[in-house]
Amino acid sequence: MNKPLYLSIMEETKDMHEKIDRGKLPAHIAIIMDGNGRWAQQRGEHRVFGHQNGVDSVRETAEAAAELGIRYLTLYAFSTENWNRPREEINALMHLLVITINNEIKTLNDNNIRLRAMGNLHCLDKKVKEELNEALEKTSHNTRMDLVLALSYSGRWEIVEAAKSIAIQVKEEKLSVDKINEKLFSSYMNLPDIPDPELLIRTSGEFRISNFLMWQTAYTELYFTQKLWPDFRKNDLYEAIVDFQQRERRFGKTSEQIINCKG
Numbered sequence: 049m050n051k052p053l054y055l056s057i058m059e060e061t062k063d064m065h066e067k068i069d070r071g072k073l074p075a076h077i078a079i080i081m082d083g084n085g086r087w088a089q090q091r092g093e094h095r096v097f098g099h100q101n102g103v104d105s106v107r108e109t110a111e112a113a114a115e116l117g118i119r120y121l122t123l124y125a126f127s128t129e130n131w132n133r134p135r136e137e138i139n140a141l142m143h144l145l146v147i148t149i150n151n152e153i154k155t156l157n158d159n160n161i162r163l164r165a166m167g168n169l170h171c172l173d174k175k176v177k178e179e180l181n182e183a184l185e186k187t188s189h190n191t192r193m194d195l196v197l198a199l200s201y202s203g204r205w206e207i208v209e210a211a212k213s214i215a216i217q218v219k220e221e222k223l224s225v226d227k228i229n230e231k232l233f234s235s236y237m238n239l240p241d242i243p244d245p246e247l248l249i250r251t252s253g254e255f256r257i258s259n260f261l262m263w264q265t266a267y268t269e270l271y272f273t274q275k276l277w278p279d280f281r282k283n284d285l286y287e288a289i290v291d292f293q294q295r296e297r298r299f300g301k302t303s304e305q306i307i308n309c310k311g
């Protein structure tokens with residue numbers, strides 16, 4: 049007799065989980081959650097149905113990351129370019145954000161997870177800003193994992209903002225031009241205390257960065273999966289981590305140098 053599907057999935061998840069090397073976990077994982085619209089359309093539903101189901105994947109992924117001991121998880125929840133979508137879809141997404149953030153505060157606190165946000169947050173609808181600020185405040189003491197939502201965010205916007213702030217400092221003679229280097233530039237990013245992501249996952253079979261963390265992903269390992277975001281489950285996160293752990297991160301050095309360093 050064939051094994052029930054849920055049993056096979058549970059076994060696969062357990063197998064993949066066991067393959068993870070706990071000593072080589074990425075501290076920071078970033079995710080471009082893509083494919084919600086297509087997932088809904090494949091089912092003859094409105095795109096918003098895909099976003100609603102995407103929330104389950106957010107929950108599963110955050111839970112799996114926290115259980116593993118990932119210190120930072122950054123999710124691309126709404127890009128600057130997403131403001132160009134039909135108003136109806138934007139409103140639905142904003143509404144979903146309000147509800148989800150509100151519903152999850154208790155779970156975040158129970159699990160010692162701190163919610164953080166990056167992006168041009170002034171642009172968000174009033175209600176979203178209120179809910180978000182409340183959740184940021186109420187979870188600010190948590191220390192196990194930082195769950196970062198990129199909202200009204202784009203990498204180029206963030207770099208331009210940093211350049212503007214630096215220019216003002218120079219103009220006001222608070223900073224000299226020869227002090228500007230990569231380290232200083234990084235300190236002008238939205239969340240400068242968070243290390244660059246070691247692993248960036250994008251779902252839905254698209255092979256692009258789409259203006260996400262343009263500065264921070266200079267040396268990030270990229271992982272692409274065909275899975276549409278609403279289908280993304282714990283096992284998919286485990287698979288991405290196992291794949292990441294099999295890679296050699298050279299940062300411009302040769303393979304031999306890396307092996308010698310390992311001693």
Ligand code: FPP
Pocket residue numbers: 081082083084085086087095099100102103106123124125126127130144145148149197252277
């Ligand atoms: C991309 O799919 C997804 C988004 C623009 C929004 C992601 C939002 C959620 C998963 C829901 C809320 C999230 C949080 C953090 C509470 P798409 O619409 O571009 O899909 P498509 O490429 O198939 O059109």
